[in-house]
Every structure is written in structure tokens, then in C-alpha cells.
Amino acid sequence: MVGGTAGGVDLEGTGAQDRDNEAILEIGVASLVDGRPEGAGAYHSIVNPERHVMHRPWSPPGLTNEKPALGPRLRQILSESAVWLDGTWIVGHTVSVDWRLPSMRCPAIRPAALIDTLKPARAVRTGERRDRLSALLTHFGLVEAPTAL
Structure with missing residues (x-):
């Protein structure tokens, strides 16, 4: 890569x-x-x-x-x-x-x-019904607005 x-x-x-x-x-x-x-x-x-x-x-x-x-x-x-x-x-x-x-x-x-990353999302148990990536990011404070790469 x-x-x-x-x-x-x-x-x-x-x-x-x-x-x-x-x-x-x-x-x-x-x-x-x-x-x-x-x-x-x-x-x-x-x-x-x-x-x-x-x-x-x-x-x-x-x-x-x-x-x-x-x-x-x-x-x-x-x-x-x-x-x-x-x-x-x-x-x-x-x-x-x-x-x-x-x-x-x-x-x-x-x-x-x-x-x-689904496995850590399930382990963290963010409180959401589904183990979405967005819930995991919010839980860890990784919610910066995306920018063009």
C-alpha cells in the first residue's frame, strides 16, 4: 500500500x-x-x-x-x-x-x-440497539467533520 x-x-x-x-x-x-x-x-x-x-x-x-x-x-x-x-x-x-x-x-x-471494527463496537456497548460505526465513533469522541482527502 x-x-x-x-x-x-x-x-x-x-x-x-x-x-x-x-x-x-x-x-x-x-x-x-x-x-x-x-x-x-x-x-x-x-x-x-x-x-x-x-x-x-x-x-x-x-x-x-x-x-x-x-x-x-x-x-x-x-x-x-x-x-x-x-x-x-x-x-x-x-x-x-x-x-x-x-x-x-x-x-x-x-x-x-x-x-x-464491529467487534469492538459490540464490546463497548454504546447503548444503541445496533452496533453502528457512528455510535462507536461518538463514544470515543471521534466525531470530527469529514474533510476531503
């Missing part, structure tokens, strides 16, 4: 209801140095799924059918994505769910490990 050995990853896909036809729509990776995002160390891409994407109630806001169609195809960004992900400690909330899709679509990319 460029600039670090850990990366925070977020991924949007068409949804598990598509089973073997699920496609990656968006991928974002931020290098983490000493547990904090490194400003210059970020990668993001919209991904063209090469097919119509059905909008569903849980679809990510702003990812209409038109936006992914403008992005590169997955095979066009595989080598660039591999630079960010291969051999990296991948950190994310429910990361095993997110990583299922890249492991299907990009089996050559092998992270060093998957670190799921």
Missing part, C-alpha cells in the same frame, strides 16, 4: 440479493498511519458494473444508474486497486461482509488481514 501498512476501506456493491452477479459500484481506501487517515494516501473510484443497476431502498445515495456507468470497468482499475489493497491490513466496520465481494471479483488481491 502506498504510504502505510493499514487501510480503511469502504465499498458499495449492487447488493447480496444479486448473488453471483453482485457487482462493485464504488471503492474507497484511505491509508492509515498511526491509526489516522493520511491526507495524501487515498484512493477512490466509481466502478462501471457493465449492466443496469436496480435502485433499491438500501441503495447508496447518489449512486444512481447513470453515475457508475461513467466510471471505469473493474478490470481497468484492478492493478491500481491492488497497489492499495494487496498485503494491507484492511480495517472496516463489518469488513468481512464488504470483503466478500472483492474476494469474489478480485481473487488475486490478498490483504494481510481483515480487522473488523
Whole structure:
């Protein structure tokens, strides 16, 4: 990975209801140095799924059918994505769910490990009914407004 050995990853896909036809729509990776995002160390891409994407109630806001169609195809960004992900400690909330899709679509990319922040969220017991990442961040006072990387 460029600039670090850990990366925070977020991924949007068409949804598990598509089973073997699920496609990656968006991928974002931020290098983490000493547990904090490194400003210059970020990668993001919209991904063209090469097919119509059905909008569903849980679809990510702003990812209409038109936006992914403008992005590169997955095979066009595989080598660039591999630079960010291969051999990296991948950190994310429910990361095993997110990583299922890249492991299907990009089996050559092998992270060093998957670190799921859901487990500490459950251990902390923030008082919320669900163990959301936002509750964990609020509990630890990590609620800075996001800025562009």
C-alpha cells in the first residue's frame, strides 16, 4: 500500500440479493498511519458494473444508474486497486461482509488481514440497539467533520 501498512476501506456493491452477479459500484481506501487517515494516501473510484443497476431502498445515495456507468470497468482499475489493497491490513466496520465481494471479483488481491471494527463496537456497548460505526465513533469522541482527502 502506498504510504502505510493499514487501510480503511469502504465499498458499495449492487447488493447480496444479486448473488453471483453482485457487482462493485464504488471503492474507497484511505491509508492509515498511526491509526489516522493520511491526507495524501487515498484512493477512490466509481466502478462501471457493465449492466443496469436496480435502485433499491438500501441503495447508496447518489449512486444512481447513470453515475457508475461513467466510471471505469473493474478490470481497468484492478492493478491500481491492488497497489492499495494487496498485503494491507484492511480495517472496516463489518469488513468481512464488504470483503466478500472483492474476494469474489478480485481473487488475486490478498490483504494481510481483515480487522473488523464491529467487534469492538459490540464490546463497548454504546447503548444503541445496533452496533453502528457512528455510535462507536461518538463514544470515543471521534466525531470530527469529514474533510476531503
